[in-house]
Amino acid sequence: MDILKYILKRLSFILSLVCALVVISQAMNTDEYDRYLAGYKERAEFLSMAFDTSSNLTYYSVAAKYAGGTYIDEADSMLLELLKDPRGDMFWMFPVIGAYLYGKEVMSPEVRDAVRNSWKTYAPYRGDTENHWCMYYTSLYLAAEQWPDLPGQEWFNGKSSAENLQKAREYIIHWIEITTTIGQGEFDSPDYLPEYMIPMLLLADFAKDPAMRKRGKMMADYLMADFAVEHLDGQYVGGFSRITEPGVYEPLRSNSSAYAYLYFGTGEPRITQWILFPALSRYRLPEIIYRIAVDRDEAYVHKERKRVRNVIRYGDEINPPVYKYTYMTGDYALGSLQGGILQPIQQQTWNIRFTSGRPHTAVFGLHPYWSGYELAMFFPQRKKTLVADVVPSKQTYNQPDKWTGGSPYERTFQHKNTLLVLYDIPEGTNSEHISGFFPKTLDEVIHGDSGWIMMRAGNTFIGWYPFREYDWIEEEINWRLHSPYRQNGYIVEVRSTDEYQSIADFVSALQDAIPETNLQQNEVEATYRNPEGDKLQFTFPDRRYLNNSPVHIEDYALFDGPYLQAEVGSQMLTIRYKDMVRVLDFNTLKISEQ
Amino acid sequence: MKFRYAYLVTILILLPSMLLTGKGEEDNYSVYCAVLFSAPDEASMLGYAHPARSVGLFRREIDGSWHNVHHPNLFSYGLGYSHHNDTFRLYIAGGNGLHRSSDDGKSWKVLTGWTTEDILSVAPHPYDSTIVYVSTPFGVFKTSDDGQTWREKMEGMERWFVQKVVIDIDSAETVYAAAEDDLYKTNNGGITWEALGVGVPQILEIVQHPQNNDILLAGTEDHGVYFSHDGGETFMPGNGFPETAAYAIGFSGDGTRVYAGGYETGLWKSTDNGETWKLIWDDDSFDAIYAITVNPYDQKHIIVGTNGAGLYESTDGGVTWQHAGLYGAHVQQIKFVPGS
Numbered sequence: 001m002d003i004l005k006y007i008l009k010r011l012s013f014i015l016s017l018v019c020a021l022v023v024i025s026q027a028m029n030t031d032e033y034d035r036y037l038a039g040y041k042e043r044a045e046f047l048s049m050a051f052d053t054s055s056n057l058t059y060y061s062v063a064a065k066y067a068g069g070t071y072i073d074e075a076d077s078m079l080l081e082l083l084k085d086p087r088g089d090m091f092w093m094f095p096v097i098g099a100y101l102y103g104k105e106v107m108s109p110e111v112r113d114a115v116r117n118s119w120k121t122y123a124p125y126r127g128d129t130e131n132h133w134c135m136y137y138t139s140l141y142l143a144a145e146q147w148p149d150l151p152g153q154e155w156f157n158g159k160s161s162a163e164n165l166q167k168a169r170e171y172i173i174h175w176i177e178i179t180t181t182i183g184q185g186e187f188d189s190p191d192y193l194p195e196y197m198i199p200m201l202l203l204a205d206f207a208k209d210p211a212m213r214k215r216g217k218m219m220a221d222y223l224m225a226d227f228a229v230e231h232l233d234g235q236y237v238g239g240f241s242r243i244t245e246p247g248v249y250e251p252l253r254s255n256s257s258a259y260a261y262l263y264f265g266t267g268e269p270r271i272t273q274w275i276l277f278p279a280l281s282r283y284r285l286p287e288i289i290y291r292i293a294v295d296r297d298e299a300y301v302h303k304e305r306k307r308v309r310n311v312i313r314y315g316d317e318i319n320p321p322v323y324k325y326t327y328m329t330g331d332y333a334l335g336s337l338q339g340g341i342l343q344p345i346q347q348q349t350w351n352i353r354f355t356s357g358r359p360h361t362a363v364f365g366l367h368p369y370w371s372g373y374e375l376a377m378f379f380p381q382r383k384k385t386l387v388a389d390v391v392p393s394k395q396t397y398n399q400p401d402k403w404t405g406g407s408p409y410e411r412t413f414q415h416k417n418t419l420l421v422l423y424d425i426p427e428g429t430n431s432e433h434i435s436g437f438f439p440k441t442l443d444e445v446i447h448g449d450s451g452w453i454m455m456r457a458g459n460t461f462i463g464w465y466p467f468r469e470y471d472w473i474e475e476e477i478n479w480r481l482h483s484p485y486r487q488n489g490y491i492v493e494v495r496s497t498d499e500y501q502s503i504a505d506f507v508s509a510l511q512d513a514i515p516e517t518n519l520q521q522n523e524v525e526a527t528y529r530n531p532e533g534d535k536l537q538f539t540f541p542d543r544r545y546l547n548n549s550p551v552h553i554e555d556y557a558l559f560d561g562p563y564l565q566a567e568v569g570s571q572m573l574t575i576r577y578k579d580m581v582r583v584l585d586f587n588t589l590k591i592s593e594q
Numbered sequence: 595m596k597f598r599y600a601y602l603v604t605i606l607i608l609l610p611s612m613l614l615t616g617k618g619e620e621d622n623y624s625v626y627c628a629v630l631f632s633a634p635d636e637a638s639m640l641g642y643a644h645p646a647r648s649v650g651l652f653r654r655e656i657d658g659s660w661h662n663v664h665h666p667n668l669f670s671y672g673l674g675y676s677h678h679n680d681t682f683r684l685y686i687a688g689g690n691g692l693h694r695s696s697d698d699g700k701s702w703k704v705l706t707g708w709t710t711e712d713i714l715s716v717a718p719h720p721y722d723s724t725i726v727y728v729s730t731p732f733g734v735f736k737t738s739d740d741g742q743t744w745r746e747k748m749e750g751m752e753r754w755f756v757q758k759v760v761i762d763i764d765s766a767e768t769v770y771a772a773a774e775d776d777l778y779k780t781n782n783g784g785i786t787w788e789a790l791g792v793g794v795p796q797i798l799e800i801v802q803h804p805q806n807n808d809i810l811l812a813g814t815e816d817h818g819v820y821f822s823h824d825g826g827e828t829f830m831p832g833n834g835f836p837e838t839a840a841y842a843i844g845f846s847g848d849g850t851r852v853y854a855g856g857y858e859t860g861l862w863k864s865t866d867n868g869e870t871w872k873l874i875w876d877d878d879s880f881d882a883i884y885a886i887t888v889n890p891y892d893q894k895h896i897i898v899g900t901n902g903a904g905l906y907e908s909t910d911g912g913v914t915w916q917h918a919g920l921y922g923a924h925v926q927q928i929k930f931v932p933g934s
């Protein structure tokens with residue numbers, strides 16, 4: 001009995017201790033999240049202050065003034081001035097309805113009438129991409145809610161308030177449904193994240209219909225979770241649907257980095273109009289997403305399935321799948337799409353991004369391809385004149401030295417922190433070479449006898465093994481690898497000081513890691529065994545073997561990694577972090593938490 | 595045949611008023627054109643501060659100037675009109691959908707929703723104003739209730755991009771669709787379609803002889819002009835026209851001559867319904883011709899819409915040409931519209 005009592009006593013002590021630890025841990029967690037929220041508030045105030053006190057004639061300054069409840073007269077006169085000449089189409093719609101929604105209770109009746117009248121007299125263009133439609137229809141939805149029961153004559157498009165409300169609602173629900181079933185079309189864009197987040201936040205804050213408010217909030221969670229899991233030190237990482245210069249080689253210049261600063265407290269403060277509405281919003285990032293964004297203690301593989309934006313010509317499917325693979329560590333991330341034309345103009349098929357050597361914290365390669373054929377896949381104008389139509393707004397598109405864009409003649413195969421890239425470029429293609437970007441902020445670059453180009457960026461070691469001869473060209477902020485061979489490829493290896501003590505060790509490990517290649521036209525292939533002993537066999541375009549077993553990228557889920565899981569078609573996203581779970585169920589519009 | 599009678603009736607109705615007023619026939623028409631883009635430098639010549647401000651549907655005024663009859667930034671691919679029971683309707687096929695005006699362009703309503711995306715062409719039914727066909731990047735859509743609802747009409751089509759729809763001059767149930775893989779025809783108002791087998795893909799233009807519905811001409815992306823003289827049973831390549839893009843084809847009102855142009859082609863003319871072609875005009879100021887129309891009452895009056903150089907016209911059958919306005923405009927379609 002004494003023994004039993006002793007055991008019970010001990011057990012009860014241990015149980016009490018565990019309970020106490022859990023309570024303390026939760027208290028610490030709560031404290032940490034409270035600290036996060038306090039920091040968030042400071043950052044939001046800092047960002048909105050730049051607009052609140054600004055006399056620049058923008059809808060953003062107006063919105064900030066109304067939201068802050070200060071300088072109302074100034075905001076009124078600014079808004080009246082702006083509404084004399086509305087322009088910007090869907091880029092006009094959301095800031096003007098946003099400013100109105102923040103100010104409608106305090107603005108003068110004259111200004112209120114001017115805003116209303118602008119939705120009658122100015123006809124914004126709907127645009128031709130997913131982000132345009134998201135901005136257009138969400139803004140139209142909110143406006144139609146604000147001015148119900150008006151006949152068609154009172155709206156720029158001749159539709160009544162009820163018609164506009166219904167059509168806009170249908171589109172928003174369609175976009176959410178397609179995104180949560182087969183993936184976002186303009187996915188993971190460092191530059192275009194705000195074009196989706198702002199409409200969703202305005203919806204979450206101001207929709208009168210509770211279901212639409214909920215949709216806005218849940219999609220904000222969805223987009224931010226999608227970002228968080230591929231976020232490193234203020235940077236979006238992995239393959240991108242759309243990225244522009246300079247963000248492609250200076251990651252913190254992308255608009256999503258302003259979101260990283262506001263929501264994750266990472267990177268650097270960045271004042272841009274694209275952050276104003278998030279800074280004003282009542283939306284708060286759920287703790288679980290914040291923690292996923294900043295915890296990089298353990299390396300992980302994260303896979304995703306997205307979709308190509310609407311293919312109107314030359315395709316067998318309207319929205320073919322995109323397969324993403326990202327390897328994340330605390331020092332670097334290596335990420336890739338499978339290759340091919342997945343988006344027009346601004347795709348980035350693969351990159352390495354790292355935490356050291358700001359501002360140019362990226363290494364990547366590409367085939368700088370352009371064609372009317374590519375553009376005609378996505379835009380309805382004529383194939384032969386499309387390049388000339390596009391270049392005025394996308395000036396680098398037809399430049400052989402450009403740094404963005406996908407190619408039908410490029411394919412990737414990634415396994416953890418090893419990447420194999422192959423090119424099989426037909427003669428006569430724009431252009432017939434491949435390029436690599438290497439920033440001058442790298443700490444070391446060694447062109448070794450083995451053929452490997454070895455680099456160090458802080459704690460990150462990068463090895464690049466070109467299959468063909470190349471020129472190493474010095475440019476203003478970078479070296480350019482230029483290899484003028486149409487059948488081509490390279491291996492990229494990335495490791496950190498967790499794995500190798502010095503770059504010398506890394507050089508030594510890769511010394512004998514030389515791929516076998518066949519670089520004949522229509523027969524481009526490579527076999528490679530990495531320092532860990534994994535064997536990658538890759539035949540262009542899509543035959544991939546890992547350790548002699550076929551790799552079925554077509555089996556990828558919408559999200560598959562330690563933090564995010566979602567099945568194709570599910571309309572559900574499960575977010576996990578340690579013992580925390582949050583499920584976004586778009587079928588029932590419910591959020592459940594553990 | 596009914597449509598031809600309608601054409602004749604229109605002429606007979608208009609003729610007395612023309613004689614009474616002493617005005618020429620052309621004065622009873624307005625010329626409209628649809629503009630998709632406009633080059634910034636050229637747009638400033640139009641007095642617009644922003645290039646987008648010089649796109650949309652334009653009508654030519656008496657003084658020869660062009661006036662935008664819609665909100666001034668509607669990206670426009672095509673236009674159409676119908677005239678029934680004293681109701682005149684204008685349509686714009688544009689980036690925001692299909693727009694309709696029943697008051698001569700004073701007010702407009704968008705008839706389509708988000709599912710149709712860009713509308714690339716419009717074909718209003720010749721006798722029933724409730725029926726309209728449109729072509730889109732995602733197929734042919736049809737309304738039978740005056741634009742309240744739209745149904746996708748794709749049964750029998752292999753691919754979804756359709757550049758243009760045209761209703762047969764004699765049978766309104768017969769419609770042609772210029773699609774990515776072939777030219778399609780329906781004889782039952784779009785319920786089912788059959789491929790005509792032009793022999794080359796990417797059909798961008800389809801026109802019918804104004805009096806003989808057996809004569810069809812198709813413009814292609816890469817293989818010039820194809821013609822059929824047997825109602826689409828067989829197609830042959832037009833002789834002489836370059837093997838490149840043929841974006842625009844336009845018959846004269848009497849059908850005695852037809853003009854065609856495309857990418858880096860200049861303007862070509864055929865007097866045997868598309869079988870043989872002769873180059874009649876070229877100009878370095880543009881690289882492509884997107885639109886051609888011939889005044890239905892004056893066979894020598896031709897207007898050509900270009901890619902980025904606005905409009906040109908000839909009043910002597912194509913011997914001499916003058917710039918006709920809209921500097922910088924990418925003109926997608928031009929029409930002489932009666933009675934507007």
